[in-house]
Amino acid sequence: MNTFSLNGREATFTPGQSILDAARENGVEIPTLCFLKQNAPTGACRVCLVEVAGARSLMASCSTPVTRGMEVLTESDRVHGARKLVVELLLSSGHHDCLVCEANGNCRLQDLAYRYGIRELKFSRSEEQYTVEDQNPFIVRDFSKCILCGRCVQACNEIVVNRAISLGYRGAKSKVVTGGDMPYHESECVMCGQCVQVCPVGALTEKKAAGLGRAWETEKIRTTCPYCGVGCQQLLHVRNGRITKVTGVEEAEPNHGRLCVKGRFGYDFIYSKERLTTPLIREGEGFREASWDEALDLVADRLKEIIAKHGPDSVAGVSCARSINEDSYQMQKLFRAVFKTNNIDHCART
Numbered sequence: 001m002n003t004f005s006l007n008g009r010e011a012t013f014t015p016g017q018s019i020l021d022a023a024r025e026n027g028v029e030i031p032t033l034c035f036l037k038q039n040a041p042t043g044a045c046r047v048c049l050v051e052v053a054g055a056r057s058l059m060a061s062c063s064t065p066v067t068r069g070m071e072v073l074t075e076s077d078r079v080h081g082a083r084k085l086v087v088e089l090l091l092s093s094g095h096h097d098c099l100v101c102e103a104n105g106n107c108r109l110q111d112l113a114y115r116y117g118i119r120e121l122k123f124s125r126s127e128e129q130y131t132v133e134d135q136n137p138f139i140v141r142d143f144s145k146c147i148l149c150g151r152c153v154q155a156c157n158e159i160v161v162n163r164a165i166s167l168g169y170r171g172a173k174s175k176v177v178t179g180g181d182m183p184y185h186e187s188e189c190v191m192c193g194q195c196v197q198v199c200p201v202g203a204l205t206e207k208k209a210a211g212l213g214r215a216w217e218t219e220k221i222r223t224t225c226p227y228c229g230v231g232c233q234q235l236l237h238v239r240n241g242r243i244t245k246v247t248g249v250e251e252a253e254p255n256h257g258r259l260c261v262k263g264r265f266g267y268d269f270i271y272s273k274e275r276l277t278t279p280l281i282r283e284g285e286g287f288r289e290a291s292w293d294e295a296l297d298l299v300a301d302r303l304k305e306i307i308a309k310h311g312p313d314s315v316a317g318v319s320c321a322r323s324i325n326e327d328s329y330q331m332q333k334l335f336r337a338v339f340k341t342n343n344i345d346h347c348a349r350t
Contacts (some may be wrong), residue, residue: 003072005053019061019072020048025312030074031083031115033090033108033200034149035062038256039158044150046086047112050074058082084116092123095144096201102140103202105215109147110201118306130175136185138207138265139196143175146203152176152195160197193264197247197257208268211246213237218244224253225263229325230254232263243267307339316343 003010006026006275009333011258013022013108035122043060052060053071066072073079090109098104130143148167153176156165164187168177178187196204197235216235225232233252237245246264269275279295282285290298319331330344335344 002066002068004068004072005073006064006072013066017066017230018089019050019059019066019070022066022075023050023061028074030061031108032062032111033112033147034151035153035226036142036154036159036198037250039154042150042154044148045090047083049079049082049086051076051079081114084118087112087116088118088122090147091118092121093126094146095128096124101145101202102205102210103145103199107202108200126172129173133183134207135183137193138193138261139184140205140210141176141184142203142205142208145201146176148174148176148199151198151200152204155194156189160192161229162188162190162195163190165195191261191265192247192259193261194258197259197264206265208265209237212270213239213241214245218281222249223322225259226267226324227260227262228322229328231324232259234259234263236267237341242271250252303339311345312341314340315339315341317345319344319346321346321348 002015004013004022005011006023006028006181011022011026011028013025017025020030020032020035020041030048030050032048035045035048041060041062043063046060050064051073052064053073061072061074075122087109091113095108096109098107098110103106103277104110124265128144132144133141150167153167155166157163165176165178167174168181169175175181178184178189184191193206196206199205200229218239221236222236223234223236225234232255233249235247235249235270236243237247246259246267248255248257248264278289279292281290281295281298314333315335317335319328319329321328332344335341
């Protein structure tokens, strides 16, 4: 059998697995900031360091493969000291003010600082290099909070494959850039927001969600995106009966956390004062409010009158190509099976 020693007990692994994956399969959680599931490990954050017997230095568990007989310690004093130092360095590399940060309560760096008992900064803060970018309507980029973990770059290039962002510059001036370091809204970014979802800190936040509630104040309700027939799974973050933001369900098919710009950001129209909430029936030059029963009966009666007088091909239906599959199926079934006509199409053709 393929076994190795994990914190003094025997554990199994699959050939080719990393220490991180094997540990998680065996119920041992190793913290990480840069690791992104189903993507190539980068070993950028160094938070997932573990102690391997015989190795000269601590190893990044996300990029180190397990071998038979390997002895791994994930919680030794040496490991704790190294992880704490890494977190302290990351905290000093920017301006992580949890009191006013939108990611407060949903920040992995904050969680690690609490886990390793960091009460004060051992190192002086770095000077602020870049200003906050908030020109586009959806995403706020605060580079003073960026830890250069590279998760957003991987998400853009390997998950949604938009290839709009990358790491630019060198040394202390390194930053995440779009194109030739242009603002988001002027780049090839399609505003899908996948970078925001994978950001482990407050460097990328949703503009529309600002000030609407902290992570612990919202209830998460799972639902299906209504915009098209793909069936992407969403989490509605709701506070006081109002959606504050939308995220993708990472463990659910078919989207595995991915969402398009509409699915992630196109939700606030439901609160528009111009939205029709009651059926209207035309009378003369205006409209009057009606019940659903009255409105549906009127439509059904008029369709039956027209078909009886002029035949089935006198009516036609146009369905929304971006409606859910079930609605499109019912629409064509209504026309083909009930009205006895093939005059059914969808808006994509027009």
